[in-house]
Amino acid sequence: MPRYGMVIDTRKCVGCQDCVIACKTENNIPEGYNRDWIVTEAKGKFPDIQLEIRTERCNHCSETPCVSCCPTGASHIQDVGGVVLVEHNMCIGCKACVEACPYDARFIHPDGYADKCTFCIHRVEKGQKPACVEVCPTYCMYFGDLDDPNSEVSKLLQSRKWHINLPDAGTQPNIFYLV
Amino acid sequence: MNSLSRRKFLKISGATVVTAAALAGSAKTIVNAAESFSKKKGLEIIPSYCDLCFWKCGLLAYVKDGELWKVEGNPKDPLSNGRLCPRGTGGVGAHYDKERLKSPLIRKSERGEEKWVEVTWNEVFDYITDKMNKLKTDYGPESMALFSHGIGGSFFKHMMRAYGSPNETAPSFAQCRGPREVGFELTFGDVVGSPERTDIENAKCIVLIGSHLGENMHNTQVQEFSRAVENHASIIVVDPRFSVAASKAKYYLPIKPGTDMALLLAWMSVIVNENLFDADYIAKYGIGFEQFATEISQYTPEWAYIETGIDPEVIRETAREMAMYKPATLVHPGRHATWYGDDAQRSRAIALLNALLGSWGRKGGFYVPYSYSIPKYPYAPYPELKKEPLDNPDAKYPFATGEQISTGIREATISGNPYSIKGWFIYATNLMQALPNREETIKAIQNLDLMVVVDVIPSEIAGWADVVLPESVYLERYDDLNASPFREGFVGIRQPVIDAPNDQKPNWWMAKKLGEKLGLGAYFPWKDVEEYLDTRLKLKGHSLDELKKEGIIKGALQPIYFEDGVEPEFLTPSGKIEFYSTQLADAGFDPIPRFTKHPEPPAGYFRLLFGRAPVHTFSKTQSNPLLRDLFSENELWVNADLAERYGLKNGDRIKLKNQDGVVSDPIKVKATERIRQDCVYMVHGFGQKSRQLRSTYKKGASDAELVTQYKTDPLMGGTGMSVNFVTFEMEV
Numbered sequence: 001m002p003r004y005g006m007v008i009d010t011r012k013c014v015g016c017q018d019c020v021i022a023c024k025t026e027n028n029i030p031e032g033y034n035r036d037w038i039v040t041e042a043k044g045k046f047p048d049i050q051l052e053i054r055t056e057r058c059n060h061c062s063e064t065p066c067v068s069c070c071p072t073g074a075s076h077i078q079d080v081g082g083v084v085l086v087e088h089n090m091c092i093g094c095k096a097c098v099e100a101c102p103y104d105a106r107f108i109h110p111d112g113y114a115d116k117c118t119f120c121i122h123r124v125e126k127g128q129k130p131a132c133v134e135v136c137p138t139y140c141m142y143f144g145d146l147d148d149p150n151s152e153v154s155k156l157l158q159s160r161k162w163h164i165n166l167p168d169a170g171t172q173p174n175i176f177y178l179v
Numbered sequence: 180m181n182s183l184s185r186r187k188f189l190k191i192s193g194a195t196v197v198t199a200a201a202l203a204g205s206a207k208t209i210v211n212a213a214e215s216f217s218k219k220k221g222l223e224i225i226p227s228y229c230d231l232c233f234w235k236c237g238l239l240a241y242v243k244d245g246e247l248w249k250v251e252g253n254p255k256d257p258l259s260n261g262r263l264c265p266r267g268t269g270g271v272g273a274h275y276d277k278e279r280l281k282s283p284l285i286r287k288s289e290r291g292e293e294k295w296v297e298v299t300w301n302e303v304f305d306y307i308t309d310k311m312n313k314l315k316t317d318y319g320p321e322s323m324a325l326f327s328h329g330i331g332g333s334f335f336k337h338m339m340r341a342y343g344s345p346n347e348t349a350p351s352f353a354q355c356r357g358p359r360e361v362g363f364e365l366t367f368g369d370v371v372g373s374p375e376r377t378d379i380e381n382a383k384c385i386v387l388i389g390s391h392l393g394e395n396m397h398n399t400q401v402q403e404f405s406r407a408v409e410n411h412a413s414i415i416v417v418d419p420r421f422s423v424a425a426s427k428a429k430y431y432l433p434i435k436p437g438t439d440m441a442l443l444l445a446w447m448s449v450i451v452n453e454n455l456f457d458a459d460y461i462a463k464y465g466i467g468f469e470q471f472a473t474e475i476s477q478y479t480p481e482w483a484y485i486e487t488g489i490d491p492e493v494i495r496e497t498a499r500e501m502a503m504y505k506p507a508t509l510v511h512p513g514r515h516a517t518w519y520g521d522d523a524q525r526s527r528a529i530a531l532l533n534a535l536l537g538s539w540g541r542k543g544g545f546y547v548p549y550s551y552s553i554p555k556y557p558y559a560p561y562p563e564l565k566k567e568p569l570d571n572p573d574a575k576y577p578f579a580t581g582e583q584i585s586t587g588i589r590e591a592t593i594s595g596n597p598y599s600i601k602g603w604f605i606y607a608t609n610l611m612q613a614l615p616n617r618e619e620t621i622k623a624i625q626n627l628d629l630m631v632v633v634d635v636i637p638s639e640i641a642g643w644a645d646v647v648l649p650e651s652v653y654l655e656r657y658d659d660l661n662a663s664p665f666r667e668g669f670v671g672i673r674q675p676v677i678d679a680p681n682d683q684k685p686n687w688w689m690a691k692k693l694g695e696k697l698g699l700g701a702y703f704p705w706k707d708v709e710e711y712l713d714t715r716l717k718l719k720g721h722s723l724d725e726l727k728k729e730g731i732i733k734g735a736l737q738p739i740y741f742e743d744g745v746e747p748e749f750l751t752p753s754g755k756i757e758f759y760s761t762q763l764a765d766a767g768f769d770p771i772p773r774f775t776k777h778p779e780p781p782a783g784y785f786r787l788l789f790g791r792a793p794v795h796t797f798s799k800t801q802s803n804p805l806l807r808d809l810f811s812e813n814e815l816w817v818n819a820d821l822a823e824r825y826g827l828k829n830g831d832r833i834k835l836k837n838q839d840g841v842v843s844d845p846i847k848v849k850a851t852e853r854i855r856q857d858c859v860y861m862v863h864g865f866g867q868k869s870r871q872l873r874s875t876y877k878k879g880a881s882d883a884e885l886v887t888q889y890k891t892d893p894l895m896g897g898t899g900m901s902v903n904f905v906t907f908e909m910e911v
Contacts, residue, residue: 012405014393014423016793017809018265024805025249025271031808042421046818046852047433051426135251137262137398138405 002145003062004081004119005174006133007153007162008055012140015040015053019132019141023057026120026131030110035117036132052179055132055141057117058105059165059173060084066097066106075114081145082174083121088113102169119143146174219245225676226253226730228661230653231266231273232796233329233351234374235661236398237731238263238270240654240676247271247654247677255731257399257667258374264396265794265806272805273635273652274677278872280637280649281681290624293642293870300684300692307646308696310629311342314602320344321566322601323629324588328608330673331650333659334690335606335633340561341694341702345568346600348583350613353897359516361578361895362526365760367539368750370581371512372548374665379403379511381543384413384504386497388439388529390513393423396793397514413504415497417442419788420816420860421853430497436786436858436901437519437777438487443528444774445483446498447475450535455502457537464747465534467759467770474771486774505536507543515790520890520899521775523578527760528772534756540741547745551668551734553660554718556711559701572597576896577766584896586614592623602629606686607650611639612798612864612881615889615898633686636802637871649683651675656685657708660715660726668734670719672712672726687711768894777902779857784838784904785821786858789882798864798883801875812879814849816860822850825907834908835859837885842908846880859905 015038023035036057043050060083067075067084074090075097077083086097091113098106098114109115120130124143128134133141144151149158153176156162162176223242228235229250237256241248250270254261263270283303284295298306314322320343327335328349336347352360360370371377379385380403392404408414408427416428417439425431434442450456451472461468480491501508510532516522530539538544570587571579579587592600603624614620624630624643632644641647650656658673675685687708694703705711713723726732738744751757764770780786794800794810801807815835817827827833832845844866854860866881890899 009409011427012408014401014405014793016265016393016396016401018263018268018793020809021265021268021794021805022249024808025268031804034809042851042853044852046855047421047431049421049426049431049852051421051423051853053423053426135262135268137264137396137402138393139402139409140405 001079001147002081003147003174004060004083004124004143005146005153005176006119007142007156007176007178009140009142009156009178010052010054011178012138013053013055014138015055016137018135018137019055022131022135023117026123027118033107033109033115035115052177054177056103056105056165057132057175058084058101059103059171059175060117060119062172062174063170065100065102065171069096069100071096078121081119081121081124083119085118085121086114086116102166102171103173225674226672227654227676228256228671228673228730229263229267229270230329230331230658230673231264231270231800232397234258234398235330235663235671236263236267237671238267239730242676247274250654253730255729255733256671257665257669257733258663259398260402262398262402264398264401265809266396266796266800267398269794269803269805270654272803273800274654274680275804276636276802277804278637278802278874279635279652279680280641280647280683282649283682284647286645290630290645291621291643293637295647300682303646303648304693304696307629307631307693311602311697314628315343318599318601319565321346321564321569322599323604324348324592324600324602325604325606326350326585326588326608326610327606330661331653331658331686332606334687335604337558337702338690338694338699339604341699342697343562343564345564345566346570346583346588348570348585348588350585350608350610352582353579353584353586353895354517354613354615354900355515357517357579357582357895358522358892358897359512359514359526360581361523362528363512363530365523365527365578365751365762366530366534366757368748368754371545372664374399374663375512375514376545376548376664377509377511378543378546379509380406382407382412382507382509383543384415384501384508386415386417386501386508386510387424388417388511388513389518390511391418391422391424391790393427394793395514395791413500415500419855419858430493430500432489432493432497433855435486435488435855436788437779440521440525440528440772440774441478441483441486442489442494443525443532444475444478444772445480445494446501447528447532447535448478449480449495449498450502450532451475453499453502455499456535457505460506460537461534461756461758464749464756465758466753466755467757471531471758471771478774486776501532501536504543506538506541508536508538509533509544510536510538517892517897518899518901519775519777520892520897520902522897522899523892523894524769524772531758531772534758539756540745540747542740542742546666546739547741548664548666548739549668549737550664551662551670551732553662553670553715556705556715558704566598569597569600571896576892576894579895586898587896589614589619589623592626593619595626601627603627603631605630605632605640605644607634607799609638609640609798611643611868612883615883615886615900617884618887633689635683637869638798639867639869642869642871648689649681650689651679651683651685655679655683657687657712658685660712666739667736669731670721670726671731674727780904781838784906786901787835787837787882787885787903787905788858788860788901789863790860792862795862795864798867801864801867801878802872807874813846813862813865815846815880816849816851816854818854818856819850819852821856822848825909827907835880835885835905836908837887838904839887841885841887843880843885844877
């Protein structure tokens with residue numbers, strides 16, 4: 001059984017937000033909302049600056065406060081790929097998961113359910129990449145099976161330095177940032 | 180926050196279509212009867228090419244049950260490689276933009292008051308025809324000038340030439356890349372062109388001077404830049420602002436604005452004095468090197484330090500770095516080059532630095548592009564011109580060749596010299612944001628008897644027009660073929676994938692109808708644009724049907740480097756790379772570039788710099804709902820220490836006042852370490868003043884409004900615009 005994850009090369013990312021727009025058109029995300037976003041972190045004093053630019057979204061964690069807090073079972077981990085999903089019909093919009101997510105990755109859709117990144121599982125099931133990965137003009141995003149040592153994502157994690165977001169949250173995120 | 184879901188939005192737009200179609204009636208059926216998309220079921224994927232900027236990337240439009248869903252890059256397209264930039268991906272928003280122009284408009288009160296009467300296409304064409312016929316009789320056809328940006332203007336250019344006017348321009352020359360083209364042509368005998376012939380992906384060392392790739396999203400360049408980063412190319416960034424590109428650089432040089440020439444001269448002196456240049460290349464292709472070397476050697480890094488603030492050792496080290504990787508070192512020529520008024524000479528210095536490194540025509544430098552050229556439509560010859568273009572009387576700017584000076588036409592419109600300009604026809608270019616000194620533009624407009632604007636949205640310039648013609652957006656229309664010179668030859672098609680929602684029309688239809696009414700029917704012998712395109716394609720052994728299906732057709736691969744067999748050719752007077760320019764000397768200019776000291780901001784003032792954001796193009800895209808959602812107003816970058824001194828915090832709203840007392844709209848402060856203390860920066864295109872465009876009205880501040888001063892380039896008439904100083908107005 002695969003465990004899907006993403007590896008994002010912050011050296012290549014320019015923060016152009018193409019991933020955000022591609023997600024919005026692919027998934028019909030309403031105006032004013034988005035499932036992914038860009039974070040730009042500048043450290044240092046001019047002119048000695050270090051800048052990290054990251055495209056962020058639901059981390060599809062292995063330890064999921066958003067799933068364990070869900071009163072209806074709408075928020076769940078799908079068997080295939082370990083992708084964290086929300087069953088819209090079962091969701092009552094109580095916002096418990098929105099509060100529980102340390103990454104602020106969820107929002108309440110105007111239609112009343114909790115919404116977030118799905119890793120474009122509808123595309124992945126057809127053998128395509130998530131829309132954000134497919135569109136990226138800098139080719140900084142990689143998607144694949146983290147449990148397969150021969151996958152591109154696994155090889156990148158073996159060969160490059162990386163970090164995860166908020167390691168102290170103990171969520172075991174499945175999105176990794178190459179530095 | 181607008182929470183209207185896109186699904187709901189689709190339904191609402193659908194309803195609008197029905198009403199508008201019912202009202203518009205006959206006009207709509209004339210043009211679109213044969214190409215109605217609304218009834219088709221299922222998923223259709225239609226190739227076309229993008230219009231969110233001028234790069235013209237190939238795309239695939241996804242139309243689901245007759246509604247536009249999304250656009251993706253066409254994998255066959257060599258410009259996009261199947262990946263559009265964020266603007267291109269957001270292109271569907273251009274179709275769904277609720278604030279689009281919907282029907283032809285005629286002004287009913289004073290110019291600029293934006294009060295209109297909606298009229299039919301027949302009425303509006305009658306109005307324009309009457310005026311243009313009268314202008315022709317009273318002043319001659321050359322009294323009409325066309326301002327046109329983008330490929331959509333090609334049918335209007337044809338119409339104006341058929342009408343008899345030689346005056347046709349775009350701000351893309353004198354307000355943008357003109358100095359660069361002139362500087363390179365003086366040196367190598369050829370322009371950089373668009374798309375730029377920069378071989379970024381194969382470069383081992385890339386030098387960016389103010390060029391902010393990554394924020395400036397010219398698709399192919401950003402894709403190649405990313406590959407260069409991946410390949411560990413050595414990147415040198417020169418910028419008063421720590422740009423995104425600077426974060427990828429091995430060397431970041433935080434230069435004092437206005438002193439780039441000093442740095443370029445010092446770099447060249449190091450390369451010459453330390454014998455680091457490509458001697459074989461220069462011996463073979465260069466001329467005037469000895470004079471150049473003698474003059475350039477005086478510019479020591481220590482001298483440049485005083486001007487630029489860049490450590491002399493860093494200047495030496497970066498010069499050696501460039502030389503180490505030659506000829507695969509690309510000193511990028513930039514694009515928007517109109518900064519300080521000596522821009523053609525600065526661009527020439529960039530060209531000369533590349534010449535020293537032997538990078539022109541070489542892998543990892545500048546490749547030699549070629550085009551899969553498609554023969555022109557076999558039109559009858561145009562009427563003989565009775566007068567010369569008037570943008571550059573007596574060749575005042577002797578090296579402004581090839582393209583006309585937009586601000587020269589504006590000047591002539593104000594003065595009436597060398598002859599009267601009484602009509603402006605403006606296609607898809609918001610002159611209020613593109614030209615410096617807005618007052619001069621308004622003054623020129625007040626001298627006109629006719630001003631026509633063709634646009635998709637009620638842009639600021641449309642607000643000043645007598646007549647506004649609503650154009651269908653690129654996804655709803657055909658345009659001319661795109662066969663840009665590039666790494667490989669190709670031809671791409673723009674074709675409609677969806678109906679226009681209201682009474683908007685394609686530019687070709689407007690040009691043909693108007694042309695016919697003006698009695699120029701003989702110049703529009705084709706029935707419709709499909710026949711026009713098919714005729715051109717058949718002359719090359721293709722057909723419209725074939726290109727409509729494929730989207731892109733490629734030609735045979737050809738070599739693009741000298742080392743692969745391209746015959747070096749330098750169309751300079753000497754036929755060589757001109758290190759010493761006799762042309763310039765003869766015209767009374769520096770044959771070898773020299774440093775000019777530019778005025779510095781007075782105490783309490785800061786130089787106003789402006790640039791681009793990845794999700795917007797000029798002032799064209801701010802109302803696009805998808806792009807606006809991610810970037811709805813610009814911010815003022817202020818150095819963090821400076822901000823603290825003025826008590827400014829992130830998110831504070833302030834106004835800016837320039838040296839002439841012009842005050843901007845309020846803009847949010849971005850206090851950041853990523854910029855020097857002697858300048859401030861904003862993204863161009865905001866602070867728009869069109870009252871019909873509610874979503875962009877006074878959102879952020881307009882750099883263009885603050886650009887009241889400009890310094891004209893004596894070589895080619897470009898308008899240097901980074902010469903304005905602003906101070907903070909705290910009371911908002």
